[in-house]
Amino acid sequence: MSNFWKRTGWFGLAVTALIASLGMQILMGVIAMLPASIMAGVEARMQGITDMAEMEAQIMEKAMGAASWGVLFYHIISLPVFGLWYYFGCGKPKAQNPVKVLKVRGFVVAFVAGFGLCLVANGIAMVLQYLTPTLFEEYLQLMETAGMGENPVTIIAAVLLAPIGEELLCRGIIMHYGKKMAAGIGSEKVSFWIANVLQALLFGIMHGNFVQGTYAFILGMGLGLLCHRYKSLYPAMLCHFAVNFLSTYVMGYLFGWVPENLVGTLIISVLGIVITGIAAMLAKEKNIQEAL
Numbered sequence: 001m002s003n004f005w006k007r008t009g010w011f012g013l014a015v016t017a018l019i020a021s022l023g024m025q026i027l028m029g030v031i032a033m034l035p036a037s038i039m040a041g042v043e044a045r046m047q048g049i050t051d052m053a054e055m056e057a058q059i060m061e062k063a064m065g066a067a068s069w070g071v072l073f074y075h076i077i078s079l080p081v082f083g084l085w086y087y088f089g090c091g092k093p094k095a096q097n098p099v100k101v102l103k104v105r106g107f108v109v110a111f112v113a114g115f116g117l118c119l120v121a122n123g124i125a126m127v128l129q130y131l132t133p134t135l136f137e138e139y140l141q142l143m144e145t146a147g148m149g150e151n152p153v154t155i156i157a158a159v160l161l162a163p164i165g166e167e168l169l170c171r172g173i174i175m176h177y178g179k180k181m182a183a184g185i186g187s188e189k190v191s192f193w194i195a196n197v198l199q200a201l202l203f204g205i206m207h208g209n210f211v212q213g214t215y216a217f218i219l220g221m222g223l224g225l226l227c228h229r230y231k232s233l234y235p236a237m238l239c240h241f242a243v244n245f246l247s248t249y250v251m252g253y254l255f256g257w258v259p260e261n262l263v264g265t266l267i268i269s270v271l272g273i274v275i276t277g278i279a280a281m282l283a284k285e286k287n288i289q290e291a292l
Contacts, residue, residue, distance in 0.1 A: 003184070010181035011198075014174045017085070018202045021169055024081070025074045032070030033063040068153040075157040078165035086168045090176040098234040105282060110226070110235045113279035114242025117222045119272025121215035121243070122251055126265040128211050139211035159248055163240035166203070170220060171227045171236045174199040196224040219243060222276065229283045 040062035049058065087093065102110070129136040178195030185191050200220030204213035223236040258264040 007181045010177045014177040014181065014198060014202065017082075017169060017173045017177070018206060020081075021078070021206055024077060025070075028073040028077065029067060029070035032066045032068075032073060036062045036066035068151045068157075072153050072157045072161075075161035075165050078169065079161065082165055082168040082173060086172040086176075090173060096232055096234065098232075101230060101232045101234050102238070106230060106235055107238065109279050109282045110238035111242045112282065113222060113226060113276060114239040115246060116272050116275030116277075116279055117219050117239070118243045118246045118251060119268050120276060121219055121272075122247070122255070123265055123269030123272055124215040124218060125211055126268065128214060130262065130265075132210065135210045139209055142209060142212075155248060159241065159244045163237045163244060166206075167223070167227075167233050167237045167240055170199050170203040170206075171223055172233055174202055175224060175227065192228055196221060196228070199224055225280070226283060235283075 037059050040059040043058070125136070125139075175195055178198040179191065181198070182191040182194035185194060200217045203220035204217035207213045207216045219240075223239060226235045226239055227233055229235075255264075255268070258267055
């Protein structure tokens, strides 16, 4: 019975980390959007706009325009918050030299895995386009509102900062609590996969929509495996950076050569699985040890 409550406590800490992240996102969004909304309302009054629908539309437009700053504020704040949480809450892990941890093979593995996982994620998104067209349309509208791929503020947050902060949170803090929760359940391998599924699931939930959450779950599983193999967050950070960079700057050009139908979706998905599999082979524990 004591084990049950211990596991419940570790699970609760993992969920608490997620709630902290969501709370920070909401708070930073309010901080960014509220002043913009107030200014938009004042401007509308000064312009003599009396129609409430028109005024609300103008306020909403200004607020959504400022939302990207809320995303940036969140990712900036998340670095010290989750960095300190990871250090003091996860056994004060020793600082590692990323070059020594990764070596040449590790850098190759991270980027190959990033390319493969990026293709898999986009393949999943395209499958959901056919299975859940309404949810996919809402996802596209969300990405357009956020200015993904166009707004420099959002690009900085997603490509440069998110791979660090989200890895500290999910593959660092949540994975640590997940391993504590799963300790002693079956073999060491079983315990790892329980913790890995937990952190990937919470990583998906953190993204706040079904389409993005679905492929974020798959991405989280791969990133968790990288951390487990290398006993470090560095390869996951590098891989995460590769995924976000490729999604922002490369995939649009690559997909221009692929037919936008079920066949094209299968091509992208299979190619992504094959490339990810190659990365997994390179990242086998035996190969890593030989490269060190």
